Structures are given as C-alpha cells and as structure tokens.
Amino acid sequence: MKNEPWRRIVLNNSYHDHSLFFDDNGKFYLVWGGGKLQIVELKEDLSEVKEETKKVLIENANEPAKSDIMLPAEGSQLFKINGKYYLFNICWPKNGMRTVIIHRADSITGPWEGKIGLQDLGVAQGGLIDTPDGRWFSYLFRDAGGVGRIPYLVPVQWENGWPVLGENGKVPETLDLPANKSLIPGIVNSDEFTRKKGENDLPLVWQWNHNPDNKFWSVKERKGYLRLKTSRIDSSFTQVKNILTQRTFGPVCSGSALLELSNMKEGDFAGLSLLQKDFGLVGVKVENGKKKIIMINAENGNPKEIESVLLNQDKIYFKAECNFKDQADRGKFYYSLDGKKWISIGKPINMPYTIPHFMGYRFGLFNYASKTIGGSADFDYFRVNDKISETK
Structure with missing residues (x-):
C-alpha cells in the first residue's frame, strides 16, 4: 500500500469544514458541519460515501459555550484515545473570542458530552498530538492580523478522561522543546541560492x-x-x-x-x-x-x-x-x-x-x-x- 501511486478522488457533494477519521475498527468516516455536526461512513477505498450511513453526530455543538454564537462550531477533528472518542471544534461567541469545544463519547454514535476546552487569547481550532515520550499537546492557531494565523502548541494533561489544555487555563508563550532536526531549518530561512549536488532546488521554506x-x-x-x-x-x-x-x-x-x-x-x-x-x-x-x-x-x-x-x-x-x-x-x-x-x-x-x-x-x-x-x-x-x- 505505501508504495502505491497517489490517486485523486472527488466526492460529488459539499462537506463544510470536513475532516477524515480512520477508526481502529477498519471503518472510515467524514465529519463536517457548522453548529449541527454530521458524520457519514466512506467505502473502504474512499471512493465515495455510503449515503445510507449519513446522520447527525451532534445537534448543537455550540451548547457548551452557552452564549450567542458568531461562528458556530466547525473545524471538526475526531480522535479515538484509550477506547473513547474525542471531537475538537472551534466556536466564536459574540463579543467573545475563538473557543475550543471538546466532546467525548464511548461510541461514535454517542451519546456525546461536551465542555469548553480552552478560552484564552483566541487560540483555537485544531486537535491532539502525542510524542514518543508520552507527552500530549494540542496544535491550534491564533488569528494575529497581518502576519496571519500563528500556530501554537499547547500542553495537555489528562484528568478524569478529559484532555485539559494549557497551564491553569492559559496558553504559555514559550515551551521547553528540543531544537528542530527535520528537513526544514525553520518555517522561514535565508537563502543564498547556492546548491550542492543532491540538494533540492528549493527547500520547503519556499x-x-x-x-x-x-x-x-x-x-x-x-x-x-x-x-x-x-x-x-x-x-x-x-x-x-x-x-x-x-x-x-x-x-x-x-x-x-x-x-x-x-x-x-x-x-x-x-x-x-x-x-x-x-x-x-x-x-x-x-x-x-x-x-x-x-x-x-x-x-x-x-x-x-x-x-x-x-x-x-x-x-x-x-x-x-x-x-x-x-x-x-x-x-x-x-x-x-x-x-x-x-x-x-x-x-x-x-x-x-x-x-x-x-x-x-x-x-x-x-x-x-x-x-x-x-x-x-x-x-x-x-x-x-x-x-x-x-x-x-
């Protein structure tokens, strides 16, 4: 499978702010929507959706914010961790800030319970990652004007089966992380346009x-x-x-x-x-x-x-x-x-x-x-x- 060529698949419907979820039971799903979140199963080759499986996942995903909503819950990212399902969304209360909403369930069909996952600096929209040494982070971003959307890694602890984002509910400005050793020296870099034999014509910063x-x-x-x-x-x-x-x-x-x-x-x-x-x-x-x-x-x-x-x-x-x-x-x-x-x-x-x-x-x-x-x-x-x- 890993050596097969990529092929393009087009789904003939619109799915707002969708994401793919690969369950460990071998099933594939598409999750999408704003406020009302929906889910549908995909065929094994991902060629099309199984229309008969389409259903509402959560009727009102904004509900944990308990306020007038300017941007209904969207940007779904679904995870399965230790047998439980966790769904991350962003919503934006009127006169408030971009907010992380988290729902969890024992079954992908629910019932789902939800809570505010983070409400600080407008840092929101993303999901969870873990590291080989057992640490957890949420990868999110912040709208920051002309410089664009700034990526954030927010530390995560687990309490009573819930991911708890930030330090006392706040987003730390710095993290103690090792230096990057990947192919990219940073997200930006100077370039003298000199290339050694075997080097890429353009590094990935461009x-x-x-x-x-x-x-x-x-x-x-x-x-x-x-x-x-x-x-x-x-x-x-x-x-x-x-x-x-x-x-x-x-x-x-x-x-x-x-x-x-x-x-x-x-x-x-x-x-x-x-x-x-x-x-x-x-x-x-x-x-x-x-x-x-x-x-x-x-x-x-x-x-x-x-x-x-x-x-x-x-x-x-x-x-x-x-x-x-x-x-x-x-x-x-x-x-x-x-x-x-x-x-x-x-x-x-x-x-x-x-x-x-x-x-x-x-x-x-x-x-x-x-x-x-x-x-x-x-x-x-x-x-x-x-x-x-x-x-x-």
Missing part, C-alpha cells in the same frame, strides 16, 4: 503563489542565483505566476534581496513584494529603454504607483520591513545602490488580514512581463532578519 511553470525558473542556469524568466504577458500582479514566497513573521521582521537586471526586456518588472490582496512592492521596471525603481501600494486592492526613481545600474538591493508588534501591521520598503546605505521609498503600507487570500503577508520575489516575453532577472540572495530599522 512556496509559489500559484502552481509554478517550472520551465521559467531555475537555481542552476546561473550558479548561486535564482533566475526568474518571463513566460507570458501579465497586467495584474496577484495573477503573476512564479512569485516565490516565504511567510512573514512577528513581532517584527525584514527580508532583503540583491537583484541583477541586465537581462530584463522592455516592460519587465522585477523586485520584492509583501504579498496579500492589499499588497505592496518595490521593483525595477524597464520603460522606454530606461530602468526605474518603483514602489506600489495596493491599499484596498487598488494598486497605485507611489514613487519612482531613475536607476542607472544593473544591480539593486531591496528590503521590505514588517512591524506586527501589537498588531501595528505596517510595512515599509527600501532600496540601496551599494548594499550599505538604505533609502526609504514610497510610503508605509497597511497590512490587513483579508479573506480573499486567506493568509498572512508573505515576502515575494517576482519578475513578470507587461510587453515582451523572454527576459529574466537574477536574485543573488534572499535574507530574513528579526530586526527592523524602526518600529513606529
């Missing part, structure tokens, strides 16, 4: 904004550089393919890059962005045979050129700074001609969390064409830092 066109980027064509080549004409920045991104992080951070521009064509635009619906960016555009440094602010989703500066060289340094402290959610852009003196350009951008993109702001390296395809821009490095020049 993600593309859209499914990439792999013929038009490379870290091998020019040793020590990321090359982004243009493949089509684009008029909308958020629709550009092959924007290479990493997430931003708090409370403050910056990302900087060195670009070489000698292979750009008329109408090409390359640089560094803070990517979301209300994006901001700084880059170099070739117009009438001349290169201009341009800062764009897309406040309220409406891109506007704020400032431009004529550039008379083929090398340019860019930097984007983010201040998420106390949800300030502000970004600033800089350029440098020599990598030493940084010059502010444009104006600070507001960085709200928006539903259309459903993610926090991301650093993005880009190059796209507006007139002629076939040009390229070379990025010598991308470096992240947990400091910025100012916090106002």
